[in-house]
Amino acid sequence: MNILVLIKPTPDITKVRFDVEKGVVDRGSASLEINPFDLYAIEVAKRIKRVFGGFITSLSMAPPHAEPALRDAIARGVDRAILLSDRRFAGADTWATSYTLASAIRKLGSFNIILCGEKSVDGDTAHVGPEVAEFLGIPHVSFVTRIIDVSVDKVIVESDFGEAYYEVELKLPALIALSRPVIFRDEFIEPSMPKVSDVLRAKKAKIDVWSADQLADVADVSKFGLNGSPTRVVRAYYALEKGRETRVVKGEEGVNMILSVLRETGVIS
Amino acid sequence: MNWRGVLVYAENYSGRIHRASFELLGKARELLPRISGELFAVTVTSENKAEEYSRELIAYGADKVVEYVVEENHLTNPLIHRNALIDAIKYIKPKLVLVPATPWGRSIAPRVAASIGTGITADCLDVYVDDEGNIVQVRPAFTGNIIAHIKTLTNPVITTVRPGVFQVPSPDYGRKGEALIRSIEASGADKLRVLRVARVKTVKLSEADVIVSIGKGVRSREDIKLFEELAREIGAQLACSKPLVDMGWMERDRQVGFSGNIVKPRLYIALGISGAPQHIAGMRDSKYVVSVNIDPSAPIAKYSDLFVVGDIYDVAKKILQALRNLK
Structure with missing residues (x-):
């Protein structure tokens, strides 16, 4: 099986600080790591490889300082990591990002299955997976909570459509966007820390960095980055906490206060 | 055009x-x-x-x-x-x-x-x-x-x-x-072929009016019963933060947070939830927020209208007792 994993290097959302005035992320406040949802994609890729054999390629688009995140991906089981990195990719919205990723996938050749996380912790869109699938002309399923079965030409998954979970069969090649937690066949998947020996091996591994020019034969370079993006952020600001005036109480008084809140909100009479 | x-x-x-x-x-x-x-x-x-x-x-x-x-x-x-x-x-x-x-x-x-x-x-x-x-x-x-x-x-x-x-x-x-x-x-x-409905959701937190949500402050799977009872008594849906789903104690449909459900009930009661950013993203639009935590510095405090510093077991039991006395 030729397996591709889409990995987005994202800032650690528990550590990142925000520039409250400008409404942007203080880029120096947190280094880039693998988007937590994408860790599940790597785990599923490894399990598919265990069953069928094969090769796991990861593809990312990020600034050069994302390299440690890709070494982490290699330590976790990715065989080859590709980083699309060029100023001309910067400022891309989901459309331009997906177009660029799909172009790189075409350049790499054909894959049986493409895996990614359902969304990223910074963009929050959940759109890139489906858009990549559309550009490649392959089917996809998002919000996948279980891989029921994989065979050489199809995959059966369980997906959250919103109202219910549906069992869906896809012909391969296909793209699967994974939720968390996720079940592979009957196994509950939880990403674990890589072994020290794997971390050391990954330190020496080669990361392929591709510039925009390297995609010129398969894509229209004017569709990359901010230039190629059909949307523009016109304003951004920090989402301030709703002006709640927190009342802090202790022990017995707390119980009485909760009871009166229950009464005031009409929850109890 | x-x-x-x-x-x-x-x-x-x-x-x-x-x-x-x-x-x-x-x-x-x-x-x-x-x-x-x-x-x-x-x-x-x-x-x-x-x-x-x-x-x-x-x-x-x-x-x-x-x-x-x-x-x-x-x-x-x-x-x-x-x-x-x-x-x-x-x-x-x-x-x-x-x-x-x-x-x-x-x-x-x-x-x-x-x-x-x-x-x-x-x-x-x-x-x-x-x-x-x-x-x-x-x-x-x-x-x-x-x-x-x-x-x-x-x-x-x-x-x-x-x-x-x-x-x-x-x-x-x-x-x-x-x-x-x-x-x-x-x-x-x-x-692509949709084969069947695998599971219909038993709970839709996004539509819930009152939510009792539990977190890492719950010490064992058995203990969930106490909070389930509290939720039932006040007509609330029971929900949780991510760690309880990761441990397999609660189902995913009951998870509030960025990777779970985004909720905005009339009343959100958070018990033993410290308030990680990913949880806050799922509940910050609730109309009224009550939280109970043993740690007075829990980040959820600033997203709460009422913050009770105390033991969630003790508070839950006392509320249940008071509700019984009302009957």
Whole structure:
């Protein structure tokens, strides 16, 4: 099986600080790591490889300082990591990002299955997976909570459509966007820390960095980055906490206060 | 080319129209005077339901309903809905396309945008027309920490909107409208087959009015019963933060947070939840928040109206006792 994993290097959302005035992320406040949802994609890729054999390629688009995140991906089981990195990719919205990723996938050749996380912790869109699938002309399923079965030409998954979970069969090649937690066949998947020996091996591994020019034969370079993006952020600001005036109480008084809140909100009479 | 009017995608794969579609019709009516043109609703339906759906969509504000009548086994196929929405956009040429940001909508709409070659903005909390007549979309990013206002330079503007942010308008079954039937090819749709409903959700937290939510402060799986009882006694839904789902103690449908459900009940009671950013992103819009935590420095305090420093077991037992005494 030729397996591709889409990995987005994202800032650690528990550590990142925000520039409250400008409404942007203080880029120096947190280094880039693998988007937590994408860790599940790597785990599923490894399990598919265990069953069928094969090769796991990861593809990312990020600034050069994302390299440690890709070494982490290699330590976790990715065989080859590709980083699309060029100023001309910067400022891309989901459309331009997906177009660029799909172009790189075409350049790499054909894959049986493409895996990614359902969304990223910074963009929050959940759109890139489906858009990549559309550009490649392959089917996809998002919000996948279980891989029921994989065979050489199809995959059966369980997906959250919103109202219910549906069992869906896809012909391969296909793209699967994974939720968390996720079940592979009957196994509950939880990403674990890589072994020290794997971390050391990954330190020496080669990361392929591709510039925009390297995609010129398969894509229209004017569709990359901010230039190629059909949307523009016109304003951004920090989402301030709703002006709640927190009342802090202790022990017995707390119980009485909760009871009166229950009464005031009409929850109890 | 002249792009006019608003198109609302009516989600109905489950056999009924999702209420978020009605919310979008209400919002679209409000925007229409600034956009000009008509309000269209688009839906994929079986033949026997076509009339019922068009009557309903017109009552909630649509001027015209474009219906794609398909075979029963295609109703839940997202690729069929993709084909229908692409056809509808090419046929109607709307200025704005609104799609509910349900998992279903967030799966179909991006494919449509990629195929048409236009911009899409995800999971918006508002849409407005600015002084120059541009449509502006407002959405959260960075796990809810940043709010961005986004303009689309291409046509149409495609927006997925978070369910529940707009009011459902009151229906008027006397309204006049028009229903158009169009057909689509099933081309490409055979690459995907929906086999069956695996599990119907037993709980929909996004619609809950009162929520009792538990976190790492719960010490064992057995102990969940106590909080279940508390939730039952006050008519609340029981929910949890991510760690309890990761440990396999609670089902995913009950998880509040960025990777679970985004909720906004009238009352949210957080017990033993410290308030990680990913949890806050799921509950910050609750109307009234009570939290109980043994740690007075728990971050959830600043997102709470009432913060009780104390032991969650003790507090839960005492509330239950007081409720019993009331009976």
